[in-house]
Amino acid sequence: MTKKTNAHEASFRDPSGYIFHDNGTLRRAIKPVYFPQYKKLTESGFFQNLIQNGLLIPHEETSNSPEEIVITPEKIPFITNPYEWSFEQYRHAALHTLKIQKYALSKGFILKDASAYNVTFHKGKPIFIDTLSFDFYEEGTPWRAYKQFITHFFGPLVLAKYHGTEIFKMMQTYIDGIPVKLISSLLPTRTKLSSTLYPNIHLLAKMESKHSEDYKAETKIATLSKKAQENILQSLFEYIKDLKLKETSEWGDYYNKTNYNETAFEAKKELIKKWIKPLNPQKLIDVGGNDGTFGRTVIDSVPHIMVTDIDSNAVDHNYRQVQQNKEENMLPFVCDVLQPAPSVGFNNTERNSLIERLKEYSPDVTMALALIHHITLSGNVPFEKSAAFFASFSKNLIIELPTRDDSWVESLLVRKREFINHFDFYNEIEFEKGYSTYFDLEKKEAVMGTKRILYLYKRK
Amino acid sequence: MNFLYFDPGLGAMIVQAVVAGAAGVLLFSKGVMYKVKSFFGLTKEKEDTYDSIDIEEQDTDDKKN
CATH class of the missing domain: 3.40.50.150 (Vaccinia Virus protein VP39)
Known part of the structure; x- marks a missing residue:
């Protein structure tokens, strides 16, 4: 079980598999619980198309047994983290994630998480690195990674617009994204009039505190049509696309x-x-x-x-x-x-x-x-x-x-x-x-x- | 779903219906505005590698053959 001891320290949350070091090469093991997803994603050409479009890190299947499939992704020389990105980089990483989710949805998959750490920069562009982040889409379900997208991407970007890029450093403290309530309280009151910021941040913060005492998970989750989810993705995309930073530079010129x-x-x-x-x-x-x-x-x-x-x-x-x-x-x-x-x-x-x-x-x-x-x-x-x-x-x-x-x-x-x-x-x-x-x-x-x-x- | 390994936030799941409603209205009105603007020739193309959420598809079909 040498593999287990070499497991990457950031790879323990997702039960689908884990990353490990194999004599200096980074590989990804897939557990049987994720085999159906992996097979469908591979056979349908989904992975292939994302890779050819430069959206997902290319990988090769290096071993295949009933207990474990191992894939070896292309080597990335250096991983940068969200708190080390400039505004444009952060913005592109966010748009990259939405693009992938929109495409996944059209093919009957979803991104099951929207962590900013799933994206890094390689060959001059953002690239999605968590190959096991996809799951089957179930008709009528809301996007379960929506909140994560807000706390990892949308919130930090909007806060940077008003307070500057120093905000990204908050990601060092909040590894699972800046809490929605905090994002909401840090934004100027006038943002409550924005038809995008109000529902995606302020209302979300309100709903989250309202339902935080649902200890037995009794409240029913409303259904959401695919078209409605596409609208969310599209409107977030448009908003982030037009986001600009107003900040003077000490060294820029x-x-x-x-x-x-x-x-x-x-x-x-x-x-x-x-x-x-x-x-x-x-x-x-x-x-x-x-x-x-x-x-x-x-x-x-x-x-x-x-x-x-x-x-x-x-x-x-x-x-x-x-x-x-x-x-x-x-x-x-x-x-x-x-x-x-x-x-x-x-x-x-x-x-x-x-x-x-x-x-x-x-x-x-x-x-x-x-x-x-x-x-x-x-x-x-x-x-x-x-x-x-x-x-x-x-x-x-x-x-x-x-x-x-x-x-x-x-x-x-x-x-x-x-x-x-x-x-x-x-x-x-x-x-x-x-x-x-x-x-x-x-x-x-x-x-x-x-x-x-x-x-x-x-x-x- | 098999992979509920993190709490998606109940409020966040419920709020999406409202968010989607607002987004729908916004996108629709943006679409109308765009049509009006382009009728008067007021639209301009911006250059960005991320100008559209949609990705190209042609490769998927090739692979199936």
């Missing part, structure tokens, strides 16, 4: 207000390209990489690139470029280096922390350009500590140090006011000392036309 000119900008790009080439990386991460400008300098030669930024708008901008250029090897996501996503869920093991996932991903090259002054000066993190952070998952580190003469650094230092002397350690010598604890210096070069130095480090 960063490159338009850089403190160095275009020649210097190009020089930096060239230098990075030159350094990365001989390393021949298969996987690269650009931490604090804004909209992916520098990550894109090597997009033709690196098979998988991840670009993170604290600013959801920058990630959005990156994601739009991914869509426009149809880039399959670029994965943008939101990450605050000073507070990376923690492990959450039951036993703290359902969703892995960012560091755990990064260690497993194990990038060949990590880039941290124009980031260290924010970590050190805004976050008050000593050089040795940030070096330890990068060393925990990086083999090669390309890191840029803006010196004290850099106007951004000057500004950050001036803002320290009477504490400015506490940051005297922010200099070349102290930086190199801190990083030498974990890394060997390979290359060092001043970026032409700037007050910045670029370093290439190799982990000890």
Whole structure:
């Protein structure tokens, strides 16, 4: 029973099957209770069509016995979670889920759950990853995953519209979605006049508290025609499709207000390209990489690139470029280096922390350009500590140090006011000392036309 | 159903009738508005990978042959 011990920590709720690690390969076991569904979904061409339309992760059946069927899904290099998505990503994931449910319904199936964790981003697009989420549709039954869709997708998106994308971080606390009552109370009163928000959120919240004391499950559940359910899906789809975010960006237009000119900008790009080439990386991460400008300098030669930024708008901008250029090897996501996503869920093991996932991903090259002054000066993190952070998952580190003469650094230092002397350690010598604890210096070069130095480090 | 492994929320199951009613009215009126607008040439096409809830079907039929 080695399989059982390797079962994935997030895979215990659904009785249909479970995911397990088989020597580094992720596989999915299906139990006999789900055989009828699995056979119908396969034989009717349902799976095939979803896969061909790029909606569901492709899988292969690798073993078949009366006790267990095992399928092996296509490998996804890195799983991002809902609290790491930008607004556009979140919106697309929601629309993706509705699209699948609508199609399933037309073929006599339903999505039996609508968890946001059933979707992740792969090859530049959202993809549905829980192959066993489908069940037979029973005529006249309402969509049992409706509430989950509201708490996992619709609620967070609508709240983000009014309060900004920071709202998505609430998903770290509420692993089964933001409670409807809370969504309702956080929305402005005027949303009660909306013909979509009132029934889907406010009325839902009311009904949920009204029926919360039905301990014996005695109340009869009303029937709902297929057409009525399609109307719900269609109207949610239309509403989410038109959802827009009004939020100003701190960094979104960063490159338009850089403190160095275009020649210097190009020089930096060239230098990075030159350094990365001989390393021949298969996987690269650009931490604090804004909209992916520098990550894109090597997009033709690196098979998988991840670009993170604290600013959801920058990630959005990156994601739009991914869509426009149809880039399959670029994965943008939101990450605050000073507070990376923690492990959450039951036993703290359902969703892995960012560091755990990064260690497993194990990038060949990590880039941290124009980031260290924010970590050190805004976050008050000593050089040795940030070096330890990068060393925990990086083999090669390309890191840029803006010196004290850099106007951004000057500004950050001036803002320290009477504490400015506490940051005297922010200099070349102290930086190199801190990083030498974990890394060997390979290359060092001043970026032409700037007050910045670029370093290439190799982990000890 | 075999797979009631999480509580779908009773209120949520009941409310869907109302939600569907509201959605029906909304979609109908949107449809009317669209027709009126397109009659006057006021509609514009937006570009988005997610502009329609419906997915293409042709592949399913191919497979059956």
